[in-house]
Amino acid sequence: xxxxxxxxxxxxxxxxAESEHRQVELxxxxxxxCHEELERLRITHSTLLALRDEEVPQRIGFVSDKVFxxxxxxxxxxxxxxxxxxxxxxxxxxxxxxLVIFTFLRPAVTAPVVAKADTAKIExxxxxxxxxxxxxxxxxxxxxxxxxxAELLAAAERRFHQDLQSVGHEYxxxxxxxxxxxxxxxxxxxxVK
Amino acid sequence: xxxxxxxxxxxxxxxxxxxxMSRVSRDALAAMELSFDKRVRSISVDIPxxxxxxxxxxxxxxxxxxxxxEVNLAQSMTVTPFSLTIPKEYAVKLRQRKLDxxxxxxxxxxxxxxxxxxxxxxxxxNEQVVLGVTLFYHAWExxxxxxxxxxxxxxxxxxxxxxxxxxxxxxxxxxxxxxEL
Numbered sequence: 001x002x003x004x005x006x007x008x009x010x011x012x013x014x015x016x017a018e019s020e021h022r023q024v025e026l027x028x029x030x031x032x033x034c035h036e037e038l039e040r041l042r043i044t045h046s047t048l049l050a051l052r053d054e055e056v057p058q059r060i061g062f063v064s065d066k067v068f069x070x071x072x073x074x075x076x077x078x079x080x081x082x083x084x085x086x087x088x089x090x091x092x093x094x095x096x097x098x099l100v101i102f103t104f105l106r107p108a109v110t111a112p113v114v115a116k117a118d119t120a121k122i123e124x125x126x127x128x129x130x131x132x133x134x135x136x137x138x139x140x141x142x143x144x145x146x147x148x149x150a151e152l153l154a155a156a157e158r159r160f161h162q163d164l165q166s167v168g169h170e171y172x173x174x175x176x177x178x179x180x181x182x183x184x185x186x187x188x189x190x191x192v193k
Numbered sequence: 194x195x196x197x198x199x200x201x202x203x204x205x206x207x208x209x210x211x212x213x214m215s216r217v218s219r220d221a222l223a224a225m226e227l228s229f230d231k232r233v234r235s236i237s238v239d240i241p242x243x244x245x246x247x248x249x250x251x252x253x254x255x256x257x258x259x260x261x262x263e264v265n266l267a268q269s270m271t272v273t274p275f276s277l278t279i280p281k282e283y284a285v286k287l288r289q290r291k292l293d294x295x296x297x298x299x300x301x302x303x304x305x306x307x308x309x310x311x312x313x314x315x316x317x318x319n320e321q322v323v324l325g326v327t328l329f330y331h332a333w334e335x336x337x338x339x340x341x342x343x344x345x346x347x348x349x350x351x352x353x354x355x356x357x358x359x360x361x362x363x364x365x366x367x368x369x370x371x372x373e374l
Contacts, residue, residue, distance in 0.1 A: 163274075163277050165332065166272050166277065166332045166333065167272060167273070167274055167277070169272075169331065169332040170271045170272045170273070170331065170332075173245070173265075173271065173329065173331065174271070176245040176246060176263065176329070177243065177245060179246075180244050180245060180246065180247055183247050184247075187227070
């Protein structure tokens with residue numbers, strides 16, 4: 001509500017007479033409320049002037065009109081999102097495709113140098129330990145073999161000495177027998193008395 | 194008196210000299226050696242005693258005569274480089290045979306002592322007549338119960354007493370001292 005003597009909207013649109021126009025102008029200088037109202041109207045007016053002019057539509061559109069129906073692409077898209085099996089199949093297909101692509105396009109795996117060095121060290125260590133174990137096992141086996149050989153050799157030597165002693169004893173027996181025969185023969189020929 | 198003294202002194206010196214030289218001749222001892230050798234060989238015919246050391250005799254002045262020899266009680270198979278073992282059964286059999294023959298040898302040794310006592314008439318009667326037999330065994334033999342030496346000794350006079358019948362033959366066991374080593 002303003003206290004202006006004439007309508008402020010008429011004043012702004014230039015529809016008042018010059019005297020009326022002057023009266024409103026003087027009033028607006030002295031009346032704060034009318035001055036503020038007038039400023040708001042000026043802003044609104046300038047805003048409206050900035051808008052583009054558009055033609056008024058010839059008829060009012062309805063929701064049931066075909067112009068508001070979704071396009072076939074949009075309908076297919078909506079049908080796709082609305083179907084869980086299709087969505088699952090599509091996901092599986094995408095996953096498979098991703099796997100295939102990853103298989104063919106993945107970068108060549110190169111073993112890090114450090115890993116190679118570690119493997120070489122481990123192999124060297126294992127080889128060294130195996131060599132040591134083999135050397136130890138061979139040494140033990142040879143020692144065992146040598147011990148057995150020594151035992152067998154000692155037994156064979158004992159047996160050999162026993163046999164030699166036995167044969168030597170028999171030889172002494174034969175020698176005695178031979179000596180007696182020789183003595184008897186000499187006695188018979190008169191060489192011994 | 195003087196005429197008889199010198200010849201008597203000479204005779205006494207000669208007799209002492211002859212006695213000191215030798216009472217028992219080597220021939221007499223050799224005859225005894227040969228006699229005992231023959232006796233040993235003739236003890237058994239099928240499996241004879243085997244003489245492995247001829248009898249040897251010596252006279253020890255003031256003690257008597259001593260004869261020794263080595264005898265194998267029974268001949269047997271021997272070990273050779275090609276057959277180093279003897280069957281155990283054979284060894285057992287041989288041991289038993291030798292055990293059986295020990296008394297036979299002892300009997301013959303007694304007989305020989307009697308023969309030596311009468312033949313060796315130059316040995317003083319109070320001296321000993323000794324006969325020692327060393328028994329031979331193979332290394333593989335079982336010698337358990339068997340002696341390695343049998344020694345018989347007796348005074349010549351006592352042996353002569355048995356020989357001429359002044360003492361019975363059964364008294365030989367007490368007259369003759371036997372050592373089995």
